[in-house]
Amino acid sequence: MDKDKGGTLSIDEVKGLMELLGMKVRQEELEAMIAEIDNSGDGNIDFNEFLQVMAKPQDLPYKKADVMRAFRLFADRDAPQGCISPEALERALVQYCSGKVPEEEIMRLVNTLELNQEGYIDFSRKVNLFLNK
Template sequence: MEKIAQPQSSFMKLCRKLSPKRKDSAAESQHIKNGDHDKNRHIEAVFAYMDANKDGRISPDELQKSFMTLGEQLSDEEAEAAVRLSDTDGDGMLDFEEFAQLIKGDDKCSEEEKKMELKEAFKMYIAEGEECITPRSLKMMLKKLGESRTTDDCRVMIRAFDLNDDGVLSFDEFALMMR
């Protein structure tokens, strides 16, 4: 069962990586209608990214390749288990509704699970041997995600959440940004 939970957590990480302005705070629950629309738009973007052949469905192979693009490994068995977990029509693929349910179902995870997910996501943004997100490491990760930014753009992004003005993001600053 743990191997199945791993892909779900990774889906949420992927959503957050592709949609860094995603918010889940209770203060924003007043705007549920707009929030749901924005969240669905983000899920649609992730779905479109993973649906490499644009057939409206994500196969275990497409899922696995998407993870590799992001520098994560997903075994054949894990990819198949992730698809099987939410494949309600039994076709061996995830259509948009099944994919959205898989991602939305992850919203119910515990605070400890969310913190672990954040730590894993944070590690993806830091360069080897570093302990924080630098403009250079942010630029490299955004490039892997297909988003081209200059180092100066990345400095501006970091500055928006850099509470101690040291020019980098610590895990705590990253966690605040992701809320």
């Protein structure tokens, strides 16, 4: 989502990412959130600051169980429980984000995700981390 590859996210980049995740936020709310965590005061946030924004409770249009079910639906049948292969995740994202996110961006995102020893993405751990409800 760092379109200018500057290592930080601008307010527009944060807004785009939040919308992609289904989060509806008004401009003034977004500005207040960023101002609250922008330690440098430059109007941009780095990755750690971004995680602080994402960790705040949000009124999401989906529940943790919905996200877990979606991952299980797209995971390969031979994948360990709670895991998805990078290839399966990429296929799902390309299919459902087509037109919203360039395929190269999807591939870059999937390639940045940490794999377990078997070569899978442990989605249950990540969902529990980000949707701690």
